[in-house]
Amino acid sequence: MKKQRTFIFKCSSCGHEEPKWLGRCPECGEWNTLTETPITGRGTAKASGSSRALPQSFPLSSVDPLEGSRIASGIGELDRVLGGGIMKSSAILVGGEPGIGKSTLLLQAAAAADTKGRILYISGEESAGQIRMRADRLGIMGAGTKGERIEIFCSGNLEEIQTILEASKPVLIIVDSAQTLFSSEAGLVPGTINQMKYCSWDLISWVKEHDAALFLVAHVTKDGLISGPKSLEHMVDTVLYFEGASSAASDGDCRFLRAAKNRFGSVDEIGIFTMGEKGLSIVEDPSLLFLVRREGELPPGVATAAVLEGSRTLLVEIQALTVPAKGAMSRVFSDRIDSARVSRVAATIEKHLGLRLSDQDLYINVAGGIRIAEVGVELALACAIYSARTSIPLPAKTAIAGELSLAGEVRPLRRQPGRVKAARNLGFDSFLGPAPNESGTGYMGVHDIKSAIKSVFS
Numbered sequence: 524m525k526k527q528r529t530f531i532f533k534c535s536s537c538g539h540e541e542p543k544w545l546g547r548c549p550e551c552g553e554w555n556t557l558t559e560t561p562i563t564g565r566g567t568a569k570a571s572g573s574s575r576a577l578p579q580s581f582p583l584s585s586v587d588p589l590e591g592s593r594i595a596s597g598i599g600e601l602d603r604v605l606g607g608g609i610m611k612s613s614a615i616l617v618g619g620e621p622g623i624g625k626s627t628l629l630l631q632a633a634a635a636a637d638t639k640g641r642i643l644y645i646s647g648e649e650s651a652g653q654i655r656m657r658a659d660r661l662g663i664m665g666a667g668t669k670g671e672r673i674e675i676f677c678s679g680n681l682e683e684i685q686t687i688l689e690a691s692k693p694v695l696i697i698v699d700s701a702q703t704l705f706s707s708e709a710g711l712v713p714g715t716i717n718q719m720k721y722c723s724w725d726l727i728s729w730v731k732e733h734d735a736a737l738f739l740v741a742h743v744t745k746d747g748l749i750s751g752p753k754s755l756e757h758m759v760d761t762v763l764y765f766e767g768a769s770s771a772a773s774d775g776d777c778r779f780l781r782a783a784k785n786r787f788g789s790v791d792e793i794g795i796f797t798m799g800e801k802g803l804s805i806v807e808d809p810s811l812l813f814l815v816r817r818e819g820e821l822p823p824g825v826a827t828a829a830v831l832e833g834s835r836t837l838l839v840e841i842q843a844l845t846v847p848a849k850g851a852m853s854r855v856f857s858d859r860i861d862s863a864r865v866s867r868v869a870a871t872i873e874k875h876l877g878l879r880l881s882d883q884d885l886y887i888n889v890a891g892g893i894r895i896a897e898v899g900v901e902l903a904l905a906c907a908i909y910s911a912r913t914s915i916p917l918p919a920k921t922a923i924a925g926e927l928s929l930a931g932e933v934r935p936l937r938r939q940p941g942r943v944k945a946a947r948n949l950g951f952d953s954f955l956g957p958a959p960n961e962s963g964t965g966y967m968g969v970h971d972i973k974s975a976i977k978s979v980f981s
Contacts, residue, residue, distance in 0.1 A: 532557040535710045538717035558711070594695065594736060597635025600796060600805050601628070603833070604763065604780050606788015609636070609695070609736045613787065614727045616701075616756060618741040618749040619765035624778055625740050627657065627802050628765065629697045632738075634663035634670040640694030642672060643687065647679030647703025647713075661802040679713055681706035681722045688729055696730060700740040702751065719751045720758075727758055760786045768892025777812065777892060778803065792833030810949055813839040813891035821919050824911030827951070828903030829924040829942035830895055836938075836945035838922060840890035841900065843907035845883040853880070857887035859894050860904065868905050868927060875931035875972050878912055899936045901927040902955065905972060906979060915980055922946035923955045923979075931972045933957045955979050 532541045534557055539550035547554050593608030602608045609615070619625045626649075633642045646654060654675055655664070663670035676687050681704055688696070698704070704722035705713035712718070723739060730737040739759065741749045747764075749756060756762050762784040768777040780794035795812070796803040806812055814827070824843040829836055841860075848854070855862045855869075865887050869880045885908065889895055902925030910917050924942050926934040935957045936942070943954050943966060955975060958968030969975040 530559050530561050533560040533710065535712055536715060538710045538715075538721070560707075595637035596632045597637060598628075598632055598803075598805070600780060600794030601632055604782050604785075604788075604792045604794045605761065606785055606792075610760070610787045611694075611734050611736055612731045613761065614723075614730060614737040614739060614759040615761040615763060616739045616741055616749065616759040617763045617765060618743045620743060620747075620767065623765050623767050624796075624798055624803055625765050626699055627661065627798075628780075628796075629699070629738050629740065630654070630657060630673075631661060631663065631802055633673050633695065633697055634658075634661075636669075636695055638694050641674060641691050642695045643691060643693035643697070644673055644675045645684060645687075645696065645698045646675065646677050648699060649677070651675055651677050660800075679703035679705050681708075681725060685725070685729070688733075692733065692735075694735050695738075696726070696735060697738045698726065698740065700742060701755070702742050716752045719755060723755055724758055756784065759784075766894075777806075779893060789833060791831075809835070810838040810945070813837060813889070813893060814949070815840055815890050817919075819919070821916045823914045823916045824907055826903040826907035826910065826917055827922045827946075828895070828900045829922045829946050829954075830897045830899050831938060831942070832897070836942050837893075838946060838949055838951075839893060839895065839900075841903050841907045842888040842890060843904070843911040844886040845880065845908065845911045846886070848882050848884050853882060853884055855885045855887070857885070859889035859892065860887055860900065861896070862887075864901065865904065865908075867929070868901055869908060871927055871929060871931055871972065872905055872908060876909070876976060878909065880908070880912065883912065898926040899924045899942070901925065902933055902972075902975060906955075906975070909976055909980075917979060918953065920951050921953045921955060921979065922951040925955070925957050925969075925975070927972060933969050933971060933975055 532544050534548040534550060536553045536556045537548065537551040539548055541557060545557055548556050592611045594611065595608045596602050617625055633644055636642065644654065658664045658670055674691065701719055701723055702714045705718050706722055709718045709721035726737055741751065744750045761782060764781045764783055766779045776798045778796040778798055782790045782792065784790065795806040795809045797806055826841045827838055828841050829838050855865050857865045865885060869885060872878055873880045903923035905927055906917060906923055924936055926936060928934055939956060946954055953965045953967065955967045955969065955978060958970050967978045969978055
């Protein structure tokens with residue numbers, strides 16, 4: 524009889540397997556990476572009726588809808604972005620720039636989570652002493668604090684992590700970070716694409732089987748995207764991005780938490796924090812963070828927009844500057860509002876108001892450093908550009924919201940009464956928006972860009 528093979532040769536870089544040794548891996552092209560590896564029993568055992576139960580399907584109606592199966596994180600802004608709390612049996616991927624505060628956010632969430640079960644913090648980047656120093660600085664340690672229930676394990680070895688999970692059965696698991704995980708089954712080098720997919724999928728499968736929740740911290744590329752395989756974002760249930768604002772208005776301490784994917788809630792919500800000596804703090808009134816307090820008239824090129832971020836209204840200051848183009852073609856400099864939107868609004872102004880902008884470089888900024896993607900900012904952006912080009916300031920205490928079409932029409936917005944109410948609560952006595960006028964006194968309802976400019980600048 525032919526002797527059964529008991530070993531194979533596996534690439535330590537990409538995990539590719541070959542029945543015999545080769546000098547160069549045919550998959551990734553690396554030299555001298557194929558190492559002899561024992562063959563495991565996976566996929567070799569034959570299913571039999573006596574030793575293994577046959578898989579069975581079941582009716583969808585018999586599945587428990589898991590009402591009330593969320594865990595409150597104890598951090599209101601994090602719960603807002605997650606859709607109401609941490610869903611059990613879910614995996615959450617958190618990405619952000621180095622030093623932005625990902626580990627701080629998750630350590631604070633681990634201490635404040637509303638659960639009586641065990642919480643396991645797995646770190647492949649920091650030692651136990653470093654984590655304890657951060658916990659002391661955040662004030663989550665000490666007698667009577669919830670930080671006493673946090674257990675830590677400092678290793679990226681998947682086999683060791685599996686042993687800890689089976690022994691402790693935690694309800695909340697935090698892994699910092701996905702790039703430090705490694706398993707002998709997927710090669711010897713941590714951080715490879717094969718390692719990240721293999722180890723992450725194993726952890727995701729464990730939390731779904733044991734009704735736990737998993738946070739995976741991930742590094743980002745220089746373009747701001749989560750590094751590693753794109754399939755990692757498909758495997759998890761929620762993808763969060765933790766961003767900062769390098770703005771003088773916030774002294775660079777403002778942080779924004781956004782959801783790029785959320786199977787259990789909306790992706791329109793945003794969490795706003797400030798970083799201090801005691802860690803991350805929730806911003807109680809976000810509008811005060813994005814408005815610049817001035818005495819007297821506004822300078823030219825400044826408009827206040829009432830925009831929606833998820834379920835709440837924010838009042839933000841839009842700043843515009845126009846200068847003669849330095850080259851043959853004009854350019855748009857805008858990193859907080861999409862430059863294509865700025866170009867479209869500028870073209871609408873030039874077409875319907877006859878104000879020449881094609882020979883001007885446009886600089887657009889949002890105070891506080893927040894990114895605005897909602898269409899309601901377009902009318903305020905148009906007023907700011909018109910004010911900057913003509914050097915005529917807008918009236919103080921006037922908030923603006925409206926969508927601008929290519930035909931120059933001001934289209935209605937959802938939740939317009941809520942925007943007006945938020946502006947009045949902050950002391951704005953007039954509001955420019957789409958007609959008809961249904962919001963009481965002080966509301967200027969307009970149908971097109973011409974009547975909007977005439978109403979606000981007359």
